[in-house]
Amino acid sequence: MQSLRVDNVRKNFGTTKVLRGISLDISKTEFVALLGPSGCGKTTLLRIIAGLERQDAGSVDIAGRCVDDLGPAERDIALVFQSYALYPHLTVAQNIAVPLVMRRLSAVQRLPGLSRLSGYARTQRRDIARDVAQIAESMEIGHLLDRKPGQLSGGQKQRVAVARALVRKPSILLMDEPLSNLDAKLRVQMRQEIVGMHRRHGATTVYVTHDQTEAMTMADRIAVILNGELQQIGTPAEIYKQPASIDVAEFVGSPKINILPCTLNTHGLTLLGTAHAGTAGLAGASAAFIGIRPEHVTVDVEGEGPTVRCKIASLEYLGSEALIQARVGDSGEEICLRTDIDVFERAKQSDTLKVRFSARNMLLFGQDRRRIDWSAAQGTA
Ligand SMILES: Nc1ncnc2c1ncn2[C@@H]1O[C@H](COP(=O)(O)OP(=O)(O)O)[C@@H](O)[C@H]1O
Numbered sequence: 001m002q003s004l005r006v007d008n009v010r011k012n013f014g015t016t017k018v019l020r021g022i023s024l025d026i027s028k029t030e031f032v033a034l035l036g037p038s039g040c041g042k043t044t045l046l047r048i049i050a051g052l053e054r055q056d057a058g059s060v061d062i063a064g065r066c067v068d069d070l071g072p073a074e075r076d077i078a079l080v081f082q083s084y085a086l087y088p089h090l091t092v093a094q095n096i097a098v099p100l101v102m103r104r105l106s107a108v109q110r111l112p113g114l115s116r117l118s119g120y121a122r123t124q125r126r127d128i129a130r131d132v133a134q135i136a137e138s139m140e141i142g143h144l145l146d147r148k149p150g151q152l153s154g155g156q157k158q159r160v161a162v163a164r165a166l167v168r169k170p171s172i173l174l175m176d177e178p179l180s181n182l183d184a185k186l187r188v189q190m191r192q193e194i195v196g197m198h199r200r201h202g203a204t205t206v207y208v209t210h211d212q213t214e215a216m217t218m219a220d221r222i223a224v225i226l227n228g229e230l231q232q233i234g235t236p237a238e239i240y241k242q243p244a245s246i247d248v249a250e251f252v253g254s255p256k257i258n259i260l261p262c263t264l265n266t267h268g269l270t271l272l273g274t275a276h277a278g279t280a281g282l283a284g285a286s287a288a289f290i291g292i293r294p295e296h297v298t299v300d301v302e303g304e305g306p307t308v309r310c311k312i313a314s315l316e317y318l319g320s321e322a323l324i325q326a327r328v329g330d331s332g333e334e335i336c337l338r339t340d341i342d343v344f345e346r347a348k349q350s351d352t353l354k355v356r357f358s359a360r361n362m363l364l365f366g367q368d369r370r371r372i373d374w375s376a377a378q379g380t381a
């Protein structure tokens, strides 16, 4: 069931086109990451979904209902900001309770001391305390309920912010770079915690990040946004293995994918001035570039795919593997290889390498930088 639909949403700030017609369909309980570099419009899109910002064109539906004319409080969503936005003078329990108190008690009933007088307010307060304890338990912060935010670590504050967002059981949870204030080690741990939390609670989640590793490890699907446009939406494996364009291919994957200019004719592939036999099957495609990831460039290995001679430019030892930067022939083009340590040790002994681009993993792109499905072009799909 579709839970969130964004239909052709556009937004300009003055003359800056920030969102240029974004459409997304997100199913119930799905975890979707909005991935893109800083400034590409992720926060703006999240704020439009939340109702904190008004789009110039297009519409947003939540659970099958158009919410364009509804305020943030009426949209059944919860937001976790980068800065957590906890109230410093309230305890953890009181912070988590805020959304429930606002919803279940009137302004008068919220006055301290009044719950002693009113039976209704007393029951409500008891229910709120129970709901808070329950969510706190599931986020493993039950023992922190009496502390103030100033007495918590970064990871604990993060959990409180997520607990506060989930306590109302919103149909959609929106998170804007929630881990960017944490140190690297904690970030890795919190990735798993948020995924586990999502599995338990099942709220449809839109998670904004500029960090490809976060998106790859956490999301069911990734929406890649570049320059205010949705470039591609797909599973992490689809985005990595079948990127829609050179721009997506270059944004996802580290070290970056190698892109080299090429030509194709009836004889096959010509790469950097050298024709490669055994590639005639590709000739139906009109590719202008090949893309090959660093782990798919091999040294001294028999197999399918073009080979080229390279001059080693630099070597980087990473412990479990190594990276080699090499210049291809006389072309001036540089490629990066990811290799095991044995190959690395041998490469250290020489200046040149003969490398092979694994045919199975080679990507082809047209002059327009869009990917060409070459197994289909080849008729072997
Ligand atoms: N309220 C605003 N007024 C003017 N420009 C804005 C405003 N909010 C965002 N922008 C601009 O819109 C672009 C996208 O911003 P944002 O959505 O925050 O990107 P991201 O979250 O992907 O880093 C940026 O160029 C930013 O400067």
Ligand SMILES: [Mg+2]
Pocket: 042, 043, 044, 176
């Ligand atoms: Mg942002």
